[in-house]
Amino acid sequence: MDIVQMRCRLFQTTQRKRTTADMADFGEILMSVGEFGLFQKLLLIALCFPNCFQSFFLASLLFIESDPERHCNTDWILRADPNLTTDEQLNLTLPREEDGTFSRCQMFVPVDWDIGAIREYGLNETTGCNNGWVYGKTLYEATIVTDFDLVCDKADLVEVVQAVMMAGVIIGSLVFGPFAESFGRKRATQIPVVVVLIFAMTTALCPNVYFYLVSQLFVGIGGGGYRVNCVILATEWIGVSKRSFGVCVTLLLGAVGQCVLAGVIYLIRDWRLAQLTIACAYAVIVIYIWFIPESARWLLNRGRTEEAKQLMVKAAAINKRTVPDSLLEEVSVKDNVNKEGIKTIFRSSLLIRYFFIVLLAWFSLNVTFYSLYLGMGNFGFSIFLIQLMYGAIEIPAILLNMWLLEVFGRRILFIFTALSGGLCSVLTLAVSQGYPIALTALAVGARFFLIWSCSICGIFVQELFPTSVRQTATAFGNMSARAGGLVAPLLSILATYHWAIPTTVFSSLTLVSGFLGFLLPETRRKELPESTNEAEGNRNVTTARKESVPYLKSTEL
Structure with missing residues (x-):
C-alpha cells in the first residue's frame, strides 16, 4: 500500500507540474481544432478578398500620360473674332519652339485689340498658361494629370503624389502594427477598411490636387494598416503544415487583382470611376469584416483564456471537429x-x-x-x-x-x-x-x-x-x-x-x-x-x- 500511495502521489505531482509548467499551448489545441479546415478557409478568403483591390490604389498614379499633347487655352481671342479657325487661333496666340512646334507651356499675353490690329502687328510678350490647357487626344478619358493640370511647372507633383501614397502606407504600418499588439488583430483589421472606404470616395470627388493628396495619404494609411494585419490574423489560426498558405493566398488574390485592374482601366479609362470602383467593393467588405473572429493566439498571449477557449470551440464546430475538455482545461495562460x-x-x-x-x-x-x-x-x-x-x-x-x-x-x-x-x-x-x-x-x-x-x-x-x-x-x-x-x-x-x-x-x-x-x-x-x-x-x-x-x-x- 505504501508503494501504491507513493506512486499515486508521484502521479499527482507530475500532473500538477504539467498544469503549471507545461500547459497545452495553442499549437497543440489547433491540431484538435483542425489546422486548415473550413473555418480557416473561410477566414482566409474573407481577409484576403480586399487584396484584389489593393492594386487599384495605384491606378490613378500609373495609368496616366505624364506629358500629354497640349497647348494653352487661348479662347480669349475669340472675343475679337469668333469665326477664327483652330489653326488661325493657335498661330496668333502661341509662340513656337525651336523645332517649329507650338509651345506647350507658354502663350502670348492677352490684349484688348481688335482682330485686325492683332493680325497686323502680332503679339510678342509671353506668359504662362493663365487659363489652363487644351489637351489633345490622349489614351485615357480623364487622368489626374489632365484634371488637375499637372504639367509644366506642376509636373513634379506627379512624383509627389506617388511619394505621398507610399508614405501613407508606411504610416499605416507604423500605426496599426503596434495597435494590433495592444487592441487585437480584429480591430486593427476592421478600422483600416473603414478608412479606405471613406477616403476612396473622397478621392473620387476631389476638386483639386491638394485634396487629392490628403485623400491618397489616408487611403495609403488604411491600405497599409489592413495589409499588415490581415495576414497575421489569418496565419495565427492556421497550423504549421499550411501556414504559408496565409501569405501566398493574400498575394495570389493580389495578382488576380492586377489582371482585373488592366481590364477595368482598359474599359473605363477614367481615374475617378476607378476610385469609385474601390469604394463600392469596400462597402461590401465593411459589412462582413465586423463578423471575423479575433486571433485566439493573441487572446491567449494577453491572458484572455476564456474568450480564446470559446473561439476555439466555435472553430472546431465549423471544422466538424471536437476539442477534448481535458485539453481545453490545460490551455496555457500568459500571466505576464x-x-x-x-x-x-x-x-x-x-x-x-x-x-x-x-x-x-x-x-x-x-x-x-x-x-x-x-x-x-x-x-x-x-x-x-x-x-x-x-x-x-x-x-x-x-x-x-x-x-x-x-x-x-x-x-x-x-x-x-x-x-x-x-x-x-x-x-x-x-x-x-x-x-x-x-x-x-x-x-x-x-x-x-x-x-x-x-x-x-x-x-x-x-x-x-x-x-x-x-x-x-x-x-x-x-x-x-x-x-x-x-x-x-x-x-x-x-x-x-x-x-x-x-x-x-x-x-x-x-x-x-x-x-x-x-x-x-x-x-x-x-x-x-x-x-x-x-x-x-x-x-x-x-x-x-x-x-x-x-x-x-x-x-x-
Whole structure:
C-alpha cells in the first residue's frame, strides 16, 4: 500500500507540474481544432478578398500620360473674332519652339485689340498658361494629370503624389502594427477598411490636387494598416503544415487583382470611376469584416483564456471537429503580458540579426519591384498588356511558392528567388531599348522572382519572432517594404547623371539581400514561437514541450 500511495502521489505531482509548467499551448489545441479546415478557409478568403483591390490604389498614379499633347487655352481671342479657325487661333496666340512646334507651356499675353490690329502687328510678350490647357487626344478619358493640370511647372507633383501614397502606407504600418499588439488583430483589421472606404470616395470627388493628396495619404494609411494585419490574423489560426498558405493566398488574390485592374482601366479609362470602383467593393467588405473572429493566439498571449477557449470551440464546430475538455482545461495562460514591444527583439543579438536581414530584404525587393513597375510604360509595349502580364506572371509564381515552400523550405527558396530577381534586373542593362520584347521578358521574369521572394519574407517575419512582437515586427517589415516603394520613384532621378545608375543600385541591393539569406534559419514546419527563448532556439515548440514532461503510464500504477 505504501508503494501504491507513493506512486499515486508521484502521479499527482507530475500532473500538477504539467498544469503549471507545461500547459497545452495553442499549437497543440489547433491540431484538435483542425489546422486548415473550413473555418480557416473561410477566414482566409474573407481577409484576403480586399487584396484584389489593393492594386487599384495605384491606378490613378500609373495609368496616366505624364506629358500629354497640349497647348494653352487661348479662347480669349475669340472675343475679337469668333469665326477664327483652330489653326488661325493657335498661330496668333502661341509662340513656337525651336523645332517649329507650338509651345506647350507658354502663350502670348492677352490684349484688348481688335482682330485686325492683332493680325497686323502680332503679339510678342509671353506668359504662362493663365487659363489652363487644351489637351489633345490622349489614351485615357480623364487622368489626374489632365484634371488637375499637372504639367509644366506642376509636373513634379506627379512624383509627389506617388511619394505621398507610399508614405501613407508606411504610416499605416507604423500605426496599426503596434495597435494590433495592444487592441487585437480584429480591430486593427476592421478600422483600416473603414478608412479606405471613406477616403476612396473622397478621392473620387476631389476638386483639386491638394485634396487629392490628403485623400491618397489616408487611403495609403488604411491600405497599409489592413495589409499588415490581415495576414497575421489569418496565419495565427492556421497550423504549421499550411501556414504559408496565409501569405501566398493574400498575394495570389493580389495578382488576380492586377489582371482585373488592366481590364477595368482598359474599359473605363477614367481615374475617378476607378476610385469609385474601390469604394463600392469596400462597402461590401465593411459589412462582413465586423463578423471575423479575433486571433485566439493573441487572446491567449494577453491572458484572455476564456474568450480564446470559446473561439476555439466555435472553430472546431465549423471544422466538424471536437476539442477534448481535458485539453481545453490545460490551455496555457500568459500571466505576464509582454509590454516591451519592439524592445523584445533588441534584447537578443540573434533576433536583431534576423530582424535587419528581413527588413533589408523587404526594402531591396520592393525598390526593385516598384522601380520596374513604375517604369513599365518605357518598355515599348501597351501599358495594358504589360499590366496584364505583370499580374498574370505572379499567379504561377505564388502557386509554385505554395507547393515548394513545404518541399524545400523557406531559406533555400528565398536565396534562390532573391538572387534570380536581382540577376534578371541587372541583365536589363545589357539589352538595348530597341529590343522591347527582350526588355519586357527580363522585367516580367524579375517580377516573377521578386513577388516570390517577397512572399517568403512575409512568412519569415511571422515565423522568426515571438507572438508578443510578431505584429510589430511585421509592421516594421511592411514599413521597410513601403519605404522601398517610396524610394523607387526618387531613385529614377539619378538617371539624369547616367541612365544605368538606378538599375545598378536596386539590382545590387537585391543581390546583397539574397546572399544575406544564408544567415537566416530554416523555419519550415516549426511552431510559431511564443517567447524570445523559443524564437532564438527556432525549434518545434509543440514537440519540445511534449518531450519535456515525464508522463506516467497507467501500467506503472
